[in-house]
Amino acid sequence: MPAKGRSEAWRGLKAAIPIMLGFVPFALVLGAQAAGKGFTAVEVPPMTGLNFGGGSEFAAVELWSSPPHVLLIAAITFLVNSRHLLMGAALAPFIRHLSKRQALMALFFMCDESWAMGLADARKARANLSLGYFFGVALGLYFCWVIFTTIGVLVGPILGDVTEYGFDMAFPAVFLVMLAGMWKGAKAALPWLVSLFFAAATYLALPGAWYVPAGALSGVAAAFLMARADG
Known part of the structure; x- marks a missing residue:
């Protein structure tokens, strides 16, 4: 090396x-x-x-x-x-x-x-x-x-x-x-909060590990919508 x-x-x-x-x-x-x-x-x-x-x-x-x-x-x-x-x-x-x-x-x-x-x-x-x-x-x-x-x-x-x-x-x-x-500020953290909410809700509602993709996909969707709104 x-x-x-x-x-x-x-x-x-x-x-x-x-x-x-x-x-x-x-x-x-x-x-x-x-x-x-x-x-x-x-x-x-x-x-x-x-x-x-x-x-x-x-x-x-x-x-x-x-x-x-x-x-x-x-x-x-x-x-x-x-x-x-x-x-x-x-x-x-x-x-x-x-x-x-x-x-x-x-x-x-x-x-x-x-x-x-x-x-x-x-x-x-x-x-x-x-x-x-x-x-x-x-x-x-x-x-x-x-x-x-x-x-x-x-x-x-x-x-x-x-x-x-x-x-x-x-x-x-x-x-x-x-x-x-x-951390980059409250606005940038919004997808994290969305991901946390949907992951927690899915964890309480469904058995198994479905809260993982639910949290990930909801966070990505929130970030995408925010990017479109800013654009």
Whole structure:
């Protein structure tokens, strides 16, 4: 890797450290819950490594049974991860300079936090996505998540219900910090509020993970209507 690429990767890794610290307790919770469902420290890393999406992994573990309802778990995983379709579309203008291989690798390692940080960095610089910076963030988060979910499997039976220690509040706190960093005023936040309203209403009205696409699509629709009105 060229010197500039290493410098950018180091910059991304340093920027991701606070988020990585927020990952740790949440990863321990997932690992502990997986252990309660009979998963081992050998089985969890492939699950968290091949499907790098915390929300869908929690849903899969919650629905896990013996024998597992594979089609149901796959459908819920798709619904929860459907937000990545919109995230990838938002990132597309900033990765056109990448080769197809580079773009696919970036999208594989993309999660909510690396997407938000990479997009914010590109917009701030008014430039294309810095691949070094993005992978510094994404790989730091990726390995942190895989390692500590595995540790959660091992220590979960010892600690018992780790949510009693408040570990499950770490991820919402991380998202609040991310939203604060993306704040551009009350008007710009209107699509967020629309998305929140429809997601909450759908969560209360329908079982399953339908609140994820409902929140995402309503937020996109609100942003589109606002853009048309301003135009």
